[in-house]
Amino acid sequence: MAKAIKKETCQYRLMAGKDAMEVLQGKWRIPIIISLTDEDKRFGEIQREIGISPKMLSQELKALEENKIISRTLYDSMPVTVEYSLTPLGRSTDKLLDEFLKWGIHFRNEIVGR
Amino acid sequence: MAKAIKKETCQYRLMAGKDAMEVLQGKWRIPIIISLTDEDKRFGEIQREIGISPKMLSQELKALEENKIISRTLYDSMPVTVEYSLTPLGRSTDKLLDEFLKWGIHFRNEIVGR
DNA sequence: AGATTTACTTACCTGAAGGTAACTACTTAC
């Protein structure tokens, strides 16, 4: 550990939380990952599924690619298609995602649904 | 389900993700919850621990209180102190928090630490 | 009476996040 932050301390947990948030933060990162959890998808498919503009999608896909969460594959087949898929690191969010969604539903039942 | 979104569909998961993000989003929500996981704390204690300005802390605490994640208790003891603590709903983030932090560490090991 | 501590609030400012609309480039279908 570079800055001598011991495991199990509050400071260590704060650092871990910050690290995770940096990658997953924002309106579109989690939705994109959810969308790609089902199956690999093309640009237009993601766009239609989560209702994002092409500009934002392009921008967020680039960021996720830089962080090795997703990968872009170009198929120079019929009309030239591009497929996005989760990398192993992207797939490693599955347990987190699961708890995240479970809690979202729990919260909705407690608060949103009064 | 008001809008007839079936469970297990992608749209349902997108909704759950959005719900959770709305509450947990931002630079300070997760850090505040982490800070209060250890033990109940006072305004100044949280402030010093996570390095937040009084304005932001006050603002975020109010938002978390409105969402029933934390509760504020006034002790009109010695110099008048205020203690913030997690509600049961706040404590219900424990598994999510755990996976979140685990993943943050995993991500750091994979990417940040090359 | 003056200084310090606790818990805030208020006013102001800046940059990043996100949105809209229009345009590009390539291919295939008609």
Place this chain on the structure above:
DNA sequence: GTAAGTAGTTACCTTCAGGTAAGTAAATCT
């Protein structure tokens, strides 16, 4: 050749999250 679908890019604009700095109010210490 022109329309339609793919996968984006570019320019511009608005909003809001977050930051800084200073002020307030009540009590306690000295």
